[in-house]
Amino acid sequence: MTNLFILQLLNGAQLGILLFLIAAGLTLVFGIMDVINLAHGVLYMIGAYLIATFAALTGSFWAGLLLMLPAALVVGLVIERLVIRPLYARSHLDQVLATFGLVMIVNEGVKILWGASPLSVPMPELLSGSIPLIGPLQYPVYRLAIIAAGLGIAAGLYVLVNHTRVGMLLRAGATNREMVSALGVDIGKLFSLVFALGALLACFAGAIVAPILSVDTGMGESVLILTFVVVVIGGIGSIRGAFMGALLVAIVDTLGRTFGPILLRYVMEPSAAGQTGRMLAPMLVYILMAAILFARPQGLFGQRTT
């Protein structure tokens, strides 16, 4: 039981790290640019498809990853230039509609380019296999590597946001947009940078998860909504909130699915417990979100009151 718990906790952490990578960009785009971007999930999917293609071309996961990064940056910049930039001054409704259109285009475009059947990305040799943790407990190296990479990026973002000039502007922008323009900063450039960075992170998340998931057109969807929940819980514009929110959501979700039915068995008969548990588990993160919002409408680390 304890082993299962540790195992699921690690799975939760790994999912949380992925969610954080996606949510970090999203929360900055929301917080600084006040743009709602439904297409953020498809960036995650694009990352996975890009690495699938490049890895197949080069025969190496690492070369694929290396090629994926500049390609992702280009994708981010192109999307920003063509669709997002004209939307800065628009209503949230317009942003919802246009980025919804973008989701349709990219999903369908991916189907045209890569076909509807799922792709797979081979696990890099270096990171395959499992290592022993405690006693008989084994855990895949690759998943640990995801956690490590994510934590590394989180640390990097922390330094970027808290100890650099760009970070200062980002923080200022998340709390007070007018102030940034008053500082004489080229807002357009800052926005492009933020969006491209967010796109890069989302694509990276998609790329590193590709070896352990099947790469298909639906993968952006489920993640998008979970990421929204993360951003809402963490507070819009807060990287720290995104980090805590992502871990919280992922761990609650993972543990809930495993242990919900087990715990329910104490209060009801096994078959009913299994059924109720399976029904409630997917709803758990949303209930968590509702509870947090009820207490703090601005999210855990949100600053603005809107």
Place this chain on the structure above:
Amino acid sequence: MSLLSVRNLCKNYGALEVTRDVSLDVQPGELHAIIGPNGAGKTTLIGQLSGQIEPDSGTVSLEGQDITKRSMAERVHLGLARSFQITSILPRFTVLENVALAVQARSGSSFRFFAPVATEKPLNDAAMQALVEAGLADRAGVRASALSHGEHRRLELAIALATEPKVLLLDEPLAGTGGEEADAFIERLRALKGRFAIVLIEHDMEAVFALADRISVLVYGEIIASGTPDVIRNDPKVRAAYLGDEEAA
């Protein structure tokens, strides 16, 4: 007992004390003006009286009832209405509709889903009455966004009148107006005086001294003097802190 009574109101924004131990009494029918240089905290004070801003400490009472914790909407129902310094109206409603909505808010439920409101005669009549008093009756059918600045100020007044206040808080009703428009507005306020108490924040000293029964002078969030216009005119502290500058200018 005073109609509106403010006791030891304090409000800080970080290290900045915007309201410092303000106490104030407004009697029924009285016009009480609050003057002070820019940045003295006048609008913040009005915000705390109307319920838009929560004070850090102190109390606001209306007719002896503590309303410090009441929302803006609740205070309106108790008889405390306000106008805004920066015009705040419903731009796509007609002038009449703007005022009729305020009448509706105090008369009968707004949870009526089927009867057409546009033809509710009592609403429109009461709204028209307020428009007449604010000098805007001839513009009743115009979209509010099409009004001139001076007319917007009058619409603000009409909306406030339509709530049938016991105390009316007017935040710089003359802001941005001048000449005849301002004179006409002063006359209108004079005609309204006595029907309810008015707390007037205003920069126009001529208007203030012509209308006010009592004046309080706010400097750096603090009331440094309070009294009749004559008393204020001759108060050396006020002259030093405030009026002196005006005369010199």
Place this chain on the structure above:
Amino acid sequence: MSVSAPPTARRPVLMSARIWFALLIFAGFAALPLIAVVTDDPFLLLIGTRILAYAIAAMALDLILGYGAMVSFGHAAYLGFGAYAVAILNSYGVTDLTLHITFAVAISALFATITGAISLRTRGVYFIMITLAFGQMAYFFFVSLSAYGGDDGTPLATRSTLFGSAALEDDRVMFYVALALLIALFIVATRIVGSRFGRVLIGTRENPVRMEAIGLSPFRYQLTAFVISGCMTSVAGVILANQAEFVSPAFMSWHRSGELIVMVVLGGIGNLTGAIGGAVVALLLEDWLAVLTEHWRLLFGVFLILMVLYSPHGITGALERFTRGRK
């Protein structure tokens, strides 16, 4: 525009233009069964019924989106509640349409009250994301509801019965019942918009602080509108389930919520007739593009982006611009 126009001269003219346009649409619908007979195309009625259902949903959404500035991205959930109300009651042998609608409205009212009360504590992008998340929560609930087919959904044994008769099994009767519901709800919605309540709702959209300052706290009115809108949408779900004789969580995916918003905006927001027209146009466009290519979603996406970037006020906006340009 004449400045000295009498108080109520301008708007009613506009209103009645919209109502005339609505009557025109209704008349067109009423003639559809005839066209189906002439062209010998029985599917026309099924397509028509589907369009009617979405027209109801879009109109209901417009009530809060257009008049209350609440961009709900979870409205497909209510379609699902309506659809599953039919499936669930049917499985217990309760087949009456009015009971189905009552049940659908009751669940929707409950869900809308709870989620609306939480969502309305926030604004802007928060509101959009939270309604989306709650919609998704409802979606996952039905996905894991294995008794009713889970992810795959479940076929209906029969359509709803109308006062004990199986009349709805006839597609034509089904169609006319849907049309009657649309017209009835259109009248209700139009009355609401023009009522005291409607005026408060619109006022809140225009300037919430001003509403507070005249003594009206927006929250209760917004929440009430949110609940009314959810309940109306569930009626559309009841029709959809009967039209398809099948229910599945696909009715309530977030794409469906997005499509509802598209319909409302396509017709021009804050204008109930527009939402109905928008539903007609959006669904016909989808069907038309689907005939052209299997990748019609790509074209639809392009169309959406172009519409947002170049015609911000939807069809009504484009029409208005066109007529104004001619003057």
